[in-house]
Amino acid sequence: MLQYVANGIVVGAIIAVAAIGLTLVYSILRLTNFAHGDFVTLGAYTALFINLGLGWRPAAALPVAFVVGAALAILLELLVWRKMRQMRASMVALIVASIGVALALRNLLVFFYGPSPQNFQQPVQRATPFLGLPVTMTADQQFALVASVVLVLAVHALLRYTTLGKTMRALSDNTDLAWVSGIDVDRVVTWTWIIGGGLAAVGGVLYGMTRPLYPELGWHLLLPLFAAIILGGIGHPYGAIAGGFLIGIVQEVSVYFGVPVEYKIAVGFVAMIVALLLFPRGLFGEASYR
Amino acid sequence: MSSYLMYIINVVTTAAVYAVFVLGLNLQFGYTGIVNFGHVAFMAIGAYTTVLLSLAGWPLIAAIAAGVLLAALASLLIGLPALRLREDYLAITTIGFAEVIRIIINNEVELTRGPQGIFRFPLPFESWGLSPLGWRVAFMILCLLTLAAVYLLLQRLTNSPWGRVLKAIREDEDAAIALGKNTRVFKLWSLALGSAIAGLSGVLLAYLLAYINPREFLPLTTFTGWMIMVLGGAGSNVGVMVGSLLYFGLFSLTRPLESSGLVALGLTGQQVGALRVILIGIFLVVLMMYRPQGLFGRKEELSLDR
Amino acid sequence: MTGEALLDVRAVSRQFEGFWAVRGVSFTVPQHQIAGLIGPNGAGKTTLFNVVTRYLPPSGGEIYFAGTRLDTLPTYSAPGLGLVRTFQISRVFSRMTVLENMLFAAPGQVGEGLLGALLAPRRVARQEKELRERAMDLLRYFRLDHMAQNYAGALSGGQRKLLEMARALMLNPRMLLLDEPMAGVNPALKEQLLDYILDLRSKGITFLLIEHDIDMIMRICDRILVMAQGELIADGTPDQVRRDPRVIDAYLGASQ
Ligand SMILES: Nc1ncnc2c1ncn2[C@@H]1O[C@H](COP(=O)(O)OP(=O)(O)O)[C@@H](O)[C@H]1O
């Protein structure tokens, strides 16, 4: 049981890292970004590219993945989202467009890497006890956990102590107010995409360190990601982090309670549906919900 | 010559089957404003129910009726709790629901044979002793008749006072409630009817392919349906049929090009398939950016924009 | 004041996350009255309307209409009892024609049922014809008949207000709640609207209307309710209210 909880915490930490960006983009740009999961996949495959091509360890690819994810996010902002905001596209039109982006991105990876699962090339790792607890983790799992926690803390510091972060929080709490009050919106939008796209890609690298890579990896993670941010109350980065851990643990622990492994993904979806129906405002915050 | 004919027949039949599928979606979104991104689930339920029941010895008609009915009931399962959600939440929930259905089909191997799929099951016209080409023609006619029937049914409904209520809900549900309409009931009926139609299209798809397999019911199918709907302009039943024909027409025109040209360039079949989906994705984005009202829709009339 | 109480609002409250937008409001409106509801911006007038028509559940209190308790019924049932509202920002169905907007509002349509729509085309057609005649009469009354086939989204702000009222009348209401029916309406049309309201009252309809234009309110209302900061602070004839020091205070206080 404890082992399952530990696995859940690792997955949950990674979900949390990726979910922060989804919730910021959602609340600041009013975009339900169905392509977010594919940024996760993109990050994982960036690491794979570097790992196979240059022989680097996946962990060393983290900064590269961040830059790739952020750059692509900004590119899409310039090409697509800015124009759609200007023409006041409806919520549904935005959703459909983001699905288009998701399909294109995912199949770009299929085009180059094929549909079947792949692994990083590195020595096989043995699971060892973690911090003297009665649970074991591979070195990569331990790294992913520690890196996730560090990233979450970094985002926390950014949101808490920098002017940019405070502006972002203000914007995500009350979009109407901030859009009219003379904040340098373009700058905030750019940074939202840098953090959103970058963290998603980094989350992908970490996720890839704990399991095989395949092109639908991020798509399958997307619904748990939505579950996390909905549980946390949309627009609340801290809620998203808590929601991430919760979803990760629920998914893994369900296996302990006899749910077949094949249904692990379904457990995430069901958790999300239940979360939406029971807590449309999230477990923690009072999200803006109209 | 006959292979060329087969080819045309195939395009028309496929376009008809998908037109039925998207007519259901259009009732839900185009007329009622219900954001259903899990439409493929009801197609899958219709297909699997019908195939499994007819394998169990049910007469075809009864099996089809059961498939359609179960698709409608399943939509109520998700609609009853979820229809009150805002558009984006509903989109997420319906996708999640469809994925759960697909995962169940994929894993309940004893019931559905799982990822292996089902290859032999009773088809219509089997006792007629038709040649392969003859069967194709007969089946194409069946699909076109089904499409015509569904179209006429929907035209009558959407032009009736019932359809007027759906449109009012799409425009402003609160205002509709303020005028005394129990909008929830109308939304549930719209959802159920649209899903029943999706179930019917699933039955036709199963016969068209002559096998079923969970991979036919990926979310991509729903998104293709959305693309066909917005191509023709959401809210127009004729637009849906034109959109479907256009989509599969283009699809088939590029087929020969793919199989010869691209493969000659050294691409694998998988890569060609991926390229196609990339194009679908880009097309969706461009459509939403430049013509959210669809190729034929009038801007002021029916578009995805309020 | 004449007649029995048609609308009876008892100690109704509504809070938003700890903030009382409406607190302990009680009043009755007798039949055939034109009652005005005034108060500074943010006083809670719209919220009170929303609670009375069950758009928002009350945090406390009870609402009766024609003897039936409303606050325990679903939202859509109030119009069926004869209580119909309009919205502060008019809500027409933009991508439906003006005539369709009108027809939609009629209650008890055979064709609104799936079976009726499918199986009784003759009956539906007959009813549609009747409804169309009634709708066109009302549109003529409000001088909107030349727009009948236009999309409602193409109407001007003032025309939308008129359409909303005309549409409400398709329900044969006993009472209309109008939220700022004159806001954004040009002066000529305003005079016309006043005439309509007086005329409709003489046909037996009761009114409760929110309005900012005090002159208008004083001219047509038999009785005025004043809200400030969520509470009802005055209730009386226009003359009584005009001289009430609390009312003067509330307006002065709000404008500072
Ligand atoms: N949905 C809501 N959530 C939170 N506060 C609200 C909501 N609706 C209204 N309020 C608040 O209640 C108060 C009364 O608003 P309202 O009833 O619209 O006033 P009025 O119509 O008299 O101008 C205002 O302070 C407003 O901000």
Ligand SMILES: [Mg+2]
């Ligand atoms: Mg108001």
